[in-house]
Amino acid sequence: MxxxxxxxxxxxxxxxxxxxxxxxxxxxxxxxxxxxxxxxxxxxxxxxxxxxxxxxxxxxxxxxxxxxxxxxxxxxxxxxxxxxxxxxxxxxxxxxxxxxxxxxxxxxxxxxxxxxxxxxxxxxxxxxxxxxxxxxxxxxxxxxxxxxxxxxxxxxxxxxxxxxxxxxxxxxxxxxxxxxxxxxxxxxxxxxxxxxxxxxxxxxxxxxxxxxxxDERKDSTYAEILDVEIVNKLTPEEAAEHAEAFIRRNNLTLHEIDAVVLGYNGDSEFDGYFKAVAKNFDFAPQMYYKHVSGEYNTASAFGLYVGANILKSQQIPSDLKANDESRPAYRNMLLYNQYRGLDHSFTLISV
Amino acid sequence: MNKGVAITGMGIISAIGNNVEENFHALTSGQKGISPTDNIDTVHKGEIKFGEIKKTNAELIVELGLPPDNNFSRTALLGTLAAKQAVENAGISDVNSYRTGLVNSTSVGGMDTTENHYYEYFEKPETVKYIAAHDGGDVSQKIAEELGLQGFVTTISTACSSAANAIMLGARMIKAGKLDRVIVGGTDALAKFTINGFKTLMILTDSYNTPFDNDRKGLNLGEAAAFLVLESDAVVEKEGKKVLARVIGYANANDAYHQTASSENGEGATLAMKKAFEVAGISPEEIDYINMHGTATPNNDLSEGRAVLRVYEGKNVPDFSSTKAFTGHTLAAAAAIEAVYSVLAIQNGVVFPNLNFKTRMNEFDLLPQTEIKHKNIDKVLSNSFGFGGNCSTVIFSKD
Known part of the structure; x- marks a missing residue:
């Protein structure tokens, strides 16, 4: 494959x-x-x-x-x-x-x-x-x-x-x-x-x-995409369960996730989704990006841009940190996004 | 030959019928669905005809049992109706009993509601709900919601080849083992936006469209929705499902020539057909019927005809026809309704007639099948081409 x-x-x-x-x-x-x-x-x-x-x-x-x-x-x-x-x-x-x-x-x-x-x-x-x-x-x-x-x-x-x-x-x-x-x-x-x-x-x-x-690693490589999943509709609890199942399906444990990139967009009505997913990863460095990119339907591509750059540089810009956790090295990263409770995406990337 | 992916259900609404049976009856009795518009308030009413579905939005809402405060665009209403039929036809009672996805396609999305309320939003609070109904994704979310589907949902928009690409993605996902079942198709409602768009491009006929005729003057715009249910062989076996036909080949290629016009020599179309044969693992001679894109615009039919001749160089071109004279050009839904017609051709051993044809084109020696023809049909090739040089071919086969 x-x-x-x-x-x-x-x-x-x-x-x-x-x-x-x-x-x-x-x-x-x-x-x-x-x-x-x-x-x-x-x-x-x-x-x-x-x-x-x-x-x-x-x-x-x-x-x-x-x-x-x-x-x-x-x-x-x-x-x-x-x-x-x-x-x-x-x-x-x-x-x-x-x-x-x-x-x-x-x-x-x-x-x-x-x-x-x-x-x-x-x-x-x-x-x-x-x-x-x-x-x-x-x-x-x-x-x-x-x-x-x-x-x-x-x-x-x-x-x-x-x-x-x-x-x-x-x-x-x-x-x-x-x-x-x-x-x-x-x-x-x-x-x-x-x-x-x-x-x-x-x-x-x-x-x-x-x-x-x-399909080949080269000098310019940022990261490897391990998996991506799309689900039309979930409750916040289901989103959290989905994130876990998604990681396990890729033969990883939650603790092997070194960083999480979340699509927080400042909407109090739907923020619960990100909080629910974040809760299971309180041990891991968490990041957000829509305060610098804004929200739009493909803002999650900006999120992947952020994630890929962090894996390449092995550094998290302080402006993007959502918590105080850090790691000596960043290997596996989970990205999660949704908009107004719909269109959930889970993306797993690795160095 | 590639075994392909099983089709276990289909649903359709078009200008020639509100379900599969009505569409088949119209196709085999030569009843075209081209008429003046009843539902659209356009200044071009008197001069052009459409492949219009005569049900009003209010009627569709009642039929679907939607609450009065719904914000369904016509595109979503038609799509929901056809998708529900397809799921029912496939004998599915619990849509989530297997890993099920929806790959929808649309070109106008909720443009029909947007254009009706565009300047009203600020004055009429009751119209504000339609702002969220504009984009293509909203159409698919609504269909998924009405089907009770939770899972992979996406939407493709590559203009008039959209639904072929939806079928292609769905089949690839089943093949890759990503899904057990996927509902694939497309929906597009008539809108002043597209009526005027195609009018400015001067590719609308003032009469009935005449595919592959030397004196063709352009297309009739139509509206429709159709969906197929594709299921993995494991599900087919486990559930003892009846297989209507199989998707065995598909390909998409780009003409890389012009945003709206097809290349003179049909480069993209040729590539799409050739790649589709490769995927199917069959030779062109094995095709019994080609359901052409055949929009009846001067440019499309010339380019497509040349592409078919390139693919069949030194060989006999199979029986072919365009069904656009029946339905009009239904944009993103075109490849979906024509997928249903392709399956019907296989199931019933019938080549549907290319209506309104009189004169062979000057540029080549291609004669469409103008009368209904009964014969055994094992394999059908269906072409669909869209703006942006988007060229798609899907090949269907008897189970």
Missing amino acids: GKTFINGIGCVSAQDTVNGFPSEFIIDPSTNYLEIVKPDYKDYFSPIASRRMAKGVKNGIVASTVAMKEAGNESPDAIITGTGMGCIEDSDKFLKAIIDNKEEFLTPTSFIQSTHNTVASTIAINLGCKAYNFTYVNGAVSFESALYDAKLQLDADEAHSVLIGGVEEMTEYTKSLFKLAGFIKPDDSGPHNILEADTKATVFSEGATFFMLE
């Missing part, structure tokens, strides 16, 4: 992550929306191309380019992306035009680019890559679905390298709808405590994180 190694990562986020894993993080508890640190797009696109593309597509291309470059591989055997909301900049644009102009005088550009698989197919066109090309759109497990699919292919030796990524973009209108629906915390309601949440809803953001997965 083939193995799965993370051999390259590219990340566009609310932190300065394009140029490597940050040593310091920007933390702003006062805001309900974290703006991304924009990459220098001119390093990647002509100004004309740049104007034509929505930011999700641009960020996806930047992140995937960085990931492939780092792994020294520009011809993956598969390209798989995940995006919960898809290309909402273009779909908002097209929908507004339909409504505002009463279905007249429309042009196809934004419709064409509103398709969920725009990022994956743009990467394929740019690379001339005729391989397998999938896009998953299942809320908070959109990225893990891509990871799951990639691992299925690497396990079965159907592929030797798979480019995967999670991409999410936000628009002003969708942001206003998410506030109305109670998904984003109200304006001016901070400071927000992401770890010890006392209010409902979350602090949002957007981003793109890509990974080049290969």
Whole structure:
């Protein structure tokens, strides 16, 4: 059975992550929306191309380019992306035009680019890559679905390298709808405590994180993906039991887990899930990341980016620590995420 | 030949019927489901026809027994109906009695509710519930919830090849021993978003679509949902399940040519078919019927036809037809309804007619099967292609 190694990562986020894993993080508890640190797009696109593309597509291309470059591989055997909301900049644009102009005088550009698989197919066109090309759109497990699919292919030796990524973009209108629906915390309601949440809803953001997965360990290897599991719906107690069973199924004991990365997002309504899972690992160093990345459907890809970097550097940045535990060495790591009680993912990685 | 993965149940709702039997009856009696829209308030009402399901959302809600305060999009309503049929057809009483997953697919998701309430959300509090119903994942969560399914749930969105890819992932998961049972398929409702999108691309016909005809003018947009239940051989054996047919081959390839247009020579489609034969472990000559993507756009039918000719170079092209003239192009659901049709073709030994065909295309010598044809069918190949150069092939076989 083939193995799965993370051999390259590219990340566009609310932190300065394009140029490597940050040593310091920007933390702003006062805001309900974290703006991304924009990459220098001119390093990647002509100004004309740049104007034509929505930011999700641009960020996806930047992140995937960085990931492939780092792994020294520009011809993956598969390209798989995940995006919960898809290309909402273009779909908002097209929908507004339909409504505002009463279905007249429309042009196809934004419709064409509103398709969920725009990022994956743009990467394929740019690379001339005729391989397998999938896009998953299942809320908070959109990225893990891509990871799951990639691992299925690497396990079965159907592929030797798979480019995967999670991409999410936000628009002003969708942001206003998410506030109305109670998904984003109200304006001016901070400071927000992401770890010890006392209010409902979350602090949002957007981003793109890509990974080049290969079946061979090499100099650029960050970590090995041991397993990933997706469950649509659980109670907090079931989530905790699931995490344990997941680890045991991988022939590990709970105490062999050296660190846990949890998707705490500051939503008091659903925080119980992370607390329930965390409880069984009170002996292990625990980390959180959505106070630096914000919440979005593929924020868990940022979580994997954090986890992989910690395994590589063997150091946990103090900004990301959720407890005071530490270990002399970090070997096995569990990542757990959910969003609003749905789309639970368990990921196990190792050095 | 690869033994493949067993199909033990199917469910469908489309413009030509509310269940498998009604769809089969329409296909074999030549009744197309293309009509002016009754349910959508679009300014293009008078000029274009659709593969519309005539049930209203209110009727679907009653049929599904949903509470009045539900926030189901039409895509979720159609998907739930078809998925429930599939599970019932497979004789499953406890959906969680085995490791069961759901691999759904959709291209519009809850766009039909979003476009109706887009500017109302701030004025009408009763519409706010639909904000959460916009994304594709919400559709799948609702279907899973209605089935009482707890387990692996995901959604694929690769435009018009989506459901083929859902079938493919499901079959691979069964093969890998990750699941014992998986419900796979897709759902898409008509929406002004896609109607206007395809209209701006100028690939909608003002009449009835005519796949593989020289004078074809484009597609009729349709809506549908369909699901298959795939089960492992262990479950089939243990439960003494009747196997309807098997998924023996599948592949996805990318044209890597253009966001919306297919390449002239059908490169991606050719690759998908060739890889699917490899996975199935069969030669192209073993196919008895090809259910073409055949959207009746000038670009698709030319590209797909060329791809089929490349795959069958020096060999006879099997009987083929597109069923889009019956149903319209149902986007993400297309490969799911056509999977049901492929199984029906195998079960009943029938090639469904390619309606509305008059004139052979200038570019090549391909003639679709225009009349219903009865013969033994062991293997069916089904093509589906989507935006982003997404090309998928699934091969079905008699058990």
